[in-house]
Amino acid sequence: MTDPHVVVASTVAAAQAAATVTPRTVEQIDKFGADVAKSVRLLLFPFQIGGALQDRLERYIDRAIRQVPEERRIEPVESVAYPIVEKLRFQPEHDPITELYIQLLSRAMDRERVGEAHPAFFTVITQMAPDELIFLHDFASRDETLIMSPVGQKIYPDPAWRRARLDKSELSVDIRQEVEDQTFTYEALSQPELFPVYQEHLQHLGLIEYHNQRARHYKQLDLKTRDDSELSIFSMRITHLGRLFLKACAKDISRAVTPAPSAV
Known part of the structure; x- marks a missing residue:
């Protein structure tokens, strides 16, 4: 089986070869339809696969291109675009991780937003779980x-446990409603029991961090007495x-998960 790193490394030369298929650059093509079609072909050239998979990959690339206003389209940044296309070959539809790849590919072809397409983000996506x-x-x-986390343990605190913890804080x-609104929405995850794993991994990726300042109402949340089974906050x-x-x-950061009614 071909090493995927070899495939990605060879894509620059393949893209140059594609010029025989698409002799004019994206910026030289006037018509919207031709622009999209030739850009799709350029990106597909190094990744020829069969049948339905090829059609699906073409749809992914088409979506990424069409999200960029015509006047802002540029030739894709190769160091970002080709690794993404290589991954998209086998990404399922209606998968949130697939959408991340498509959005990053779109940025790599957008004159105004290409600076957002940091190559490190590709690596982050390859390591992320939907949760x-x-x-x-x-x-x-x-x-x-x-x-909320058990003292010295990495265990998912279920709703009953969290409610009991807040009950003791009186x-x-x-204030309790405000605390519940600010508490992580554990049950939004498909596997909330893996919360500690996700937390540690996202910290490792540098995407979340402990807050240097004490949380609001921190003193009121402290208990006068506690034991080893108590939840720290x-x-x-x-x-x-x-x-x-x-x-x-x-696709739309403003749609960041709206917490469901708290189960705390």
């Missing part, structure tokens, strides 16, 4: 997010890199 994208959107919806109704936030990643790769 981690939900996780990141949830963090992006707040300045800081409260996390918060006023208003701390705050985290999305990093600047995390927000840049969503800006580049999420």
Whole structure:
């Protein structure tokens, strides 16, 4: 089986060869339809696969191109575009990770937004699980997010456990509601029991971080007595890199997950 790194490394030469198929550059093509068709062919040239997979890949590329206004289209940045197309060959439709690839590919062909298409974001996408994208959107919806975690353990705190923790804090109704609104929406994840894994991985990728400042109402959330099974409460936030990643790769960062009614 061909090493994928070899395939990606050879794409620059392949793209040059494609000039025999598409002799004029994207910027020299006047008609919208011809522009899209030739750009698709240029990107597809190094990745010839059969039948339905080829058709699907062509649709992905077509979508990425059409999201860029015609007057802003440029030839794709090869270091970003070709690795993405190589990955898209086998990405399923209606998959949130597929959408990240398509959005990043679109940025690589947009004169005004090409600077957002940092090559590192491709590597981030290759490592992300769909739940981690939900996780990141949830963090992006707040300045800081409260996390509840068993002291010294990495375990998902279920709703009953979280409610019991807040009951012991004896918060006023208003403050409790504010705390619940600021608490991570664990149940938005398809596998909330993997929350600790996602948290650690997103920290490793540099997309989220512990908050340096104490969370609002922190003192009121402290318990006078606690035991080893008690939930600690701390705050985290999305990093600047995390927000840049969503800006580049999420179709609409403003739709960052709207927390469902809290189960805390």
